[in-house]
């Protein structure tokens with residue numbers, strides 16, 4: 001399965017996917033890494049791995065629709081079959097989301113549907129919850145919503161800081177993103193209504 005990875009920053013989830021795709025028997029390849037930010041650190045990582053990169057700077061467009069039209073075109077031109085959002089910091093309009101319905105996934109650093117949005121680690125620590133985690137899900141028009149593919153649970157320590165917690169959660173993000181793409185690309189999971197149906201989770 002051909003992947004298109006969308007990033008805006010350091011791209012550590014993207015790197016986890018690059019490493020997985022380099023492995024034997026992994027059922028996906030990266031067709032393209034695309035960023036809306038020319039200075040995104042992840043672009044250098046992708047180039048160093050010999051992966052095609054494109055920058056489409058949203059600030060150069062008069063409207064979101066025109067930006068997304070070019071985004072869509074680039075993904076199609078490169079034969080992308082599954083779009084992986086990996087720290088892509090632009091909200092996508094419902095027309096774009098509809099075009100990639102069931103063919104676009106996202107990673108979020110909380111146990112959805114709790115803690116949608118930004119600053120998840122700060123908020124879980126403020127609330128004093130004992131567990132947090134991360135979620136990979138199919139993308140729907142509402143932010144951080146959509147059928148859940150995989151989650152990992154991370155216990156919270158009494159002396160956690162947002163930075164420490166972010167580091168521990170991120171290590172699990174890398175694992176569940178790689179395993180989620182494996183499940184999709186091998187045809188072992190599919191969306192069913194607002195949930196997913198799987199033939200067996202390996203993680």
Ligand code: GRF
Nearest residue numbers: 010011012013087107108109
């Ligand atoms: C991750 O925490 C991801 O869950 C969130 O944005 C961050 C991106 O990190 N959506 P990276 O660029 O993959 O390192």
